[in-house]
Amino acid sequence: MMEFDDIRNWVVRCVRCGTCKYTNETYLPSCPAGERFRFEPFYASGKNFIARGIIEGALKFSDPGVVEAIYSCPTCGNCQSQCPLPHHEHLVDIYEAMRARAVEEGAGPLPAHKPLLASLRQYDNPWMQPRASKVRWAKELGIKDISKEKARVLYFVGCTAALDPTLRNIPTATATLLKSAGVDFGILGEAEICCASTTLRIGDRKLFKNLAERNIELLNRIKVETIVTSCAGCFKTLKHDYKSIGKIKPQILHSSEFIYRLFLGGKLKFKKEANQVVTYHDPCHLGRLGGVFDPPRRILRYLPGITFREMDRIRENAYCCGAGGGVRTAFPDWATDNVGTRIEEAEKTGARLLVSTCPFCAQNFMTGIEKKGSSLEYVDLVDLLNRLIRE
Amino acid sequence: MEKEEIKKRLEEIAGKEWVRDDAATLFLYSRDMTENEPHAPDWVVMPENPGEIQAVMRLANETLTPVTPYVSGANVGGLTIPVKGGIILDLKRMNRILEINESDMYALVEPGVTFGHLRADLDRNHPKLIYTYPMAPPFTSVTCNALLDGLCNLSHPHGATSDWINSLEVVLPSGELARIGSAAISGRWVSRVPLPDLAGLFIGWQGLTGIVTKIAVQLCPKPAFLKRAFILPYSYSTAYEMMRELSWTRVLDDIAGLSWVAGKMMYGRHGPITRDPGEPGFILFVEYSANTRSELWSKTMILNNLLKDFERKGKTFEGPLDINAILRFFPEYAKLANFPTTLDFLLDYAESGGFSWVGSYGPTSNWTSPTEKGSAIMEKYGFPPLFNCRSMKGGHYGSLRFLIPFDKRDPEVTKKLRICLEEICDLLLDEGFIPYKAPNWAAKKIISRADPGWVNLLKTVKNALDPNGILNPGHWGF
Ligand SMILES: Cc1cc2nc3c(=O)[nH]c(=O)nc-3n(C[C@H](O)[C@H](O)[C@H](O)COP(=O)(O)OP(=O)(O)OC[C@H]3O[C@@H](n4cnc5c(N)ncnc54)[C@H](O)[C@@H]3O)c2cc1C
Ligand code: SF4
Numbered sequence: 036m037m038e039f040d041d042i043r044n045w046v047v048r049c050v051r052c053g054t055c056k057y058t059n060e061t062y063l064p065s066c067p068a069g070e071r072f073r074f075e076p077f078y079a080s081g082k083n084f085i086a087r088g089i090i091e092g093a094l095k096f097s098d099p100g101v102v103e104a105i106y107s108c109p110t111c112g113n114c115q116s117q118c119p120l121p122h123h124e125h126l127v128d129i130y131e132a133m134r135a136r137a138v139e140e141g142a143g144p145l146p147a148h149k150p151l152l153a154s155l156r157q158y159d160n161p162w163m164q165p166r167a168s169k170v171r172w173a174k175e176l177g178i179k180d181i182s183k184e185k186a187r188v189l190y191f192v193g194c195t196a197a198l199d200p201t202l203r204n205i206p207t208a209t210a211t212l213l214k215s216a217g218v219d220f221g222i223l224g225e226a227e228i229c230c231a232s233t234t235l236r237i238g239d240r241k242l243f244k245n246l247a248e249r250n251i252e253l254l255n256r257i258k259v260e261t262i263v264t265s266c267a268g269c270f271k272t273l274k275h276d277y278k279s280i281g282k283i284k285p286q287i288l289h290s291s292e293f294i295y296r297l298f299l300g301g302k303l304k305f306k307k308e309a310n311q312v313v314t315y316h317d318p319c320h321l322g323r324l325g326g327v328f329d330p331p332r333r334i335l336r337y338l339p340g341i342t343f344r345e346m347d348r349i350r351e352n353a354y355c356c357g358a359g360g361g362v363r364t365a366f367p368d369w370a371t372d373n374v375g376t377r378i379e380e381a382e383k384t385g386a387r388l389l390v391s392t393c394p395f396c397a398q399n400f401m402t403g404i405e406k407k408g409s410s411l412e413y414v415d416l417v418d419l420l421n422r423l424i425r426e
Numbered sequence: 427m428e429k430e431e432i433k434k435r436l437e438e439i440a441g442k443e444w445v446r447d448d449a450a451t452l453f454l455y456s457r458d459m460t461e462n463e464p465h466a467p468d469w470v471v472m473p474e475n476p477g478e479i480q481a482v483m484r485l486a487n488e489t490l491t492p493v494t495p496y497v498s499g500a501n502v503g504g505l506t507i508p509v510k511g512g513i514i515l516d517l518k519r520m521n522r523i524l525e526i527n528e529s530d531m532y533a534l535v536e537p538g539v540t541f542g543h544l545r546a547d548l549d550r551n552h553p554k555l556i557y558t559y560p561m562a563p564p565f566t567s568v569t570c571n572a573l574l575d576g577l578c579n580l581s582h583p584h585g586a587t588s589d590w591i592n593s594l595e596v597v598l599p600s601g602e603l604a605r606i607g608s609a610a611i612s613g614r615w616v617s618r619v620p621l622p623d624l625a626g627l628f629i630g631w632q633g634l635t636g637i638v639t640k641i642a643v644q645l646c647p648k649p650a651f652l653k654r655a656f657i658l659p660y661s662y663s664t665a666y667e668m669m670r671e672l673s674w675t676r677v678l679d680d681i682a683g684l685s686w687v688a689g690k691m692m693y694g695r696h697g698p699i700t701r702d703p704g705e706p707g708f709i710l711f712v713e714y715s716a717n718t719r720s721e722l723w724s725k726t727m728i729l730n731n732l733l734k735d736f737e738r739k740g741k742t743f744e745g746p747l748d749i750n751a752i753l754r755f756f757p758e759y760a761k762l763a764n765f766p767t768t769l770d771f772l773l774d775y776a777e778s779g780g781f782s783w784v785g786s787y788g789p790t791s792n793w794t795s796p797t798e799k800g801s802a803i804m805e806k807y808g809f810p811p812l813f814n815c816r817s818m819k820g821g822h823y824g825s826l827r828f829l830i831p832f833d834k835r836d837p838e839v840t841k842k843l844r845i846c847l848e849e850i851c852d853l854l855l856d857e858g859f860i861p862y863k864a865p866n867w868a869a870k871k872i873i874s875r876a877d878p879g880w881v882n883l884l885k886t887v888k889n890a891l892d893p894n895g896i897l898n899p900g901h902w903g904f
């Protein structure tokens with residue numbers, strides 16, 4: 036996380052060479068924003084130059100096109116993987132710092148983002164749902180409430196997985212897998228607070244700080260050894276973005292990493308074969324921006340009956356589904372169109388199952404698959420594993 | 427016509443979504459990486475096909491609105507800065523590779539097709555064919571490069587990229603559409619001969635005479651074996667003597683060089699760069715190819731024998747060093763091992779997004795003097811003496827380019843840079859070299875020294891094609 040004043044010396048490094056517009060060596064589109072809007076302001080170089088223009092006084096956040104350009108970006112970080120210059124590792128930080136300054140100056144966020152922030156203030160989740168709804172999925176599963184009972188592992192469910200009824204299989208499958216592997220775990224239930232990824236991505240730093248501080252205090256207080264997340268966004272926020280606010284003592288793992296360890300330890304027994312061709316989508320916040328590429332792939336490669344095929348753009352080059360950074364909220368049609376291109380890439384592999392590891396990507400993929408009438412089935416990795424451990 | 431009315435008409439032509447005039451967009455298209463003064467357009471339009479470009483040109487004529495074509499804006503000469511405002515036609519959406527003809531060995535592409543895209547398509551779908559690649563970033567336009575007489579890694583045997591053009595389709599300033607070369611007669615995009623060569627009306631003109639909407643460029647068979655080697659001569663004169671003699675061997679695909687400064691930049695050096703005593707002054711790189719191992723071996727022998735002769739003559743140099751051997755010890759050289767490439771070390775040297783140059787073509791018989799004098803000018807103004815050169819078209823001429831990454835934030839540096847570039851430009855002209863991709867200020871210098879008959883003809887052609895002066899005004903002295 037960077038402050039606007041810290042980006043000065045980085046934005047000037049952009050020379051507008053355009054190398055970030057496509058993937059290195061394979062030359063496939065890398066930037067969903069650029070692909071959609073095509074005009075220069077929407078690429079990484081455009082945002083760098085707008086920042087430079089603002090710093091040098093040639094542009095203001097209130098100027099037409101400025102806020103539109105900086106918010107029309109899922110903050111996927113693909114540009115970071117392609118840009119060869121030293122500022123590359125700060126590109127997403129730069130966009131987030133610009134958004135934060137836009138919010139401070141009253142120019143941001145976009146109107147569509149405001150209800151999310153209001154919901155976060157009122158309910159500690161962005162989905163306008165009362166806190167009690169967060170445990171609905173867990174009823175009758177007999178999961179420990181960690182505020183009342185001690186456990187070694189906290190399953191941090193995340194707002195989207197806990198509150199979107201169409202994604203209920205993600206938390207239930209995760210809990211079932213943890214149970215079947217004999218993991219001593221619990222959930223926070225109603226006490227779980229949004230990780231605040233959304234606030235950071237759309238630029239409300241005050242709210243981010245508030246939620247992050249409360250989370251850090253809570254997550255340290257419950258004294259678990261490990262925190263496991265379902266959501267790539269929660270994972271990246273807790274593990275990487277909180278560092279500028281405070282330290283979370285327990286180790287933070289994404290469910291795919293934790294389950295891979297269980298898998299290696301022989302704790303998961305599969306009773307069925309999938310007999311499917313499968314491909315895998317790297318969520319940006321887990322892969323490129325979170326550094327986790329291999330555990331989900333290794334699991335998929337070892338699963339009985341699975342033929343695993345990679346898409347053209349993978350790992351650091353993986354093409355974003357287009358949901359993140361507030362894009363799905365502000366530009367739902369673009370997010371759906373964008374995921375359509377990723378779905379086509381997945382279809383090209385001949386896969387029947389499209390596996391990924393993020394509830395937020397899941398929402399977008401499921402909408403896209405329906406809109407396209409694709410024969411692909413989207414499955415979260417935990418859901419797939421859960422199907423295979425059952426009789 | 428009022429601005430709002432022009433905008434409405436543009437939206438009717440290209441679609442509302444593809445016309446922008448907001449402050450952020452105008453800011454982005456008003457400047458490039460160079461020191462050339464920014465100037466904003468009034469609108470940026472992204473057409474999808476030649477028909478839309480024709481309609482824009484008719485509207486521009488009717489309203490006397492300037493039009494500047496644009497693809498990546500990476501020409502390093504301010505050539506896409508709309509110095510008189512008006513419309514920027516960003517051609518990125520016209521990015522289809524229309525045909526790769528394996529038998530006749532050409533690629534027919536739209537102007538938005540970049541080197542990266544062409545390379546990827548050839549590698550994936552036509553692995554027997556290759557194109558020629560510049561040291562420009564991968565996502566710059568194949569069409570623009572050819573129209574700007576680009577220099578690339580196969581320029582030694584085949585010449586500037588303009589020599590690779592078979593046929594064109596172009597929208598004239600009037601809005602009419604014309605085909606040039608064999609495509610005009612037979613519909614086949616195979617050659618520019620045997621016809622009056624009208625391609626010259628558009629090559630080197632920096633978009634002042636027409637907007638090319640299709641271009642067929644020659645492809646080459648991919649050799650089975652390829653070898654890239656580096657030689658490090660201690661003096662410029664030895665380097666150039668070697669380059670000339672190497673071109674006489676007739677066996678090399680690329681003969682090019684960079685000054686020692688580039689080597690230091692490659693290792694991430696910023697700030698003042700000095701030459702250590704005893705350090706080679708030049709990085710000369712050659713590439714050659716063959717169908718068989720024995721042919722490759724024979725070429726290697728020719729190269730080695732020539733270098734032995736140089737040794738016997740007492741000339742000092744290191745090498746030849748095979749690129750693969752170098753890469754084992756110095757992975758930084760990967761940037762010079764495969765094209766297209768992004769020369770990040772060069773672009774980031776000044777750590778502030780500023781990059782400029784004076785590039786030129788001229789007689790290889792006189793490479794050394796402008797190199798030495800040009801380097802001295804650069805040093806005088808506090809810029810590291812970074813230059814590169816290439817043997818062109820069998821050694822019939824050569825390129826010489828002085829490159830200056832500069833601190834764009836510092837107005838004093840920018841002022842110094844302008845003076846330095848002007849001095850180098852004058853020097854090159856004095857020494858028989860002609861600046862290419864000439865920025866407006868350099869074009870004026872060229873014109874001031876040109877044969878008056880040439881200048882008159884230039885004006886006659888421009889006025890005949892573009893009587894209202896609407897295409898890219900302010901460039902080439904118009
Ligand atoms: C670091 C670096 C290294 C480089 N190295 C090389 C090199 O080794 N060799 C080399 O040749 N070049 C080199 N270049 C220069 C440049 O990138 C290329 O010439 C490039 O191909 C220009 O493409 P572009 O898309 O940026 O063109 P633009 O800058 O967008 O346009 C170039 C010119 O063409 C005009 N134009 C655009 N479209 C059309 C059209 N359809 N019809 C007619 N005119 C049109 C524009 O108005 C402008 O005058 C380098 C550039 C950089 C930044
Ligand atoms: S962000 Fe990096 S890759 Fe993209 S244009 Fe700027 S310098 Fe080039």
Ligand code: SF4
Pocket residue numbers: 065066067068069077078079107108109110111112113114115127355
């Ligand atoms: S973060 Fe993604 S969408 Fe945004 S500029 Fe970078 S590549 Fe484009």
